[in-house]
Amino acid sequence: MSRKDMGKDGEDLARGLLERHGLEHVESNYTCDMGEIDLIMRDTDTWVFVEVKSRSNEQFASVVEQITAAQCQRIRRCAQLFLIQQNLNEHVTRMRFDVVAIVMDYEQAQWLQDAF
Template sequence: MGVLNKSIGSYGESIAENYLKEMGYTILERNFKCKIGEIDIIAKDNKYICFVEVKTRYGSLYGSPGESVTNLKQYKINKTAQFYILKKKLHKFSFRFDVIEVILNNEDDNYSIKLIKDAFQVS
């Protein structure tokens, strides 16, 4: 990933974090990493622990940002989430996987944001 993509991703994650806070979520972690993978944001939404993948793009020329959360990416997020649950002893909570799409506008600082709750299931 290039430096520009990394900074766009970080910017999108900051937008997403603020959005989640406004929606009443409690942010538990940002950029949780382990050997298996990384989760952009881990947050609590009422009784749910949410593992949130943030996808940031300029426009939707190549499809919606959420479409880039492939089966392999979902698998890695799930495995990383399992590790986090074990590490933090969070078995009593319900869990879900959310995706946040942030679409930036080239001309100004405007952006659109879309939260997809329970975006995917992993068996």
């Protein structure tokens, strides 16, 4: 399986997991000059910006350990731009940043709410 296919499959699994927990899908693969947000969801009155990390296995490092501070900062900046484009005030709007880590070999998903 290619990295692109694994990423797409992981995002689909993550979306399904979040929807089963009551979140509403808004957008996938939102891109801007600063980067990309894998999934944008709504959890009642909260915007949820989701980073999905998919790996075939955890042989070298856990999936969650592979998220860098720079990556978190890029996602935050993209989220701010998204909210501006939606005519929402980022200082008033409730938002959080979640991570869904997928290990494809074991079909495991770990959802970390308010991860960064």
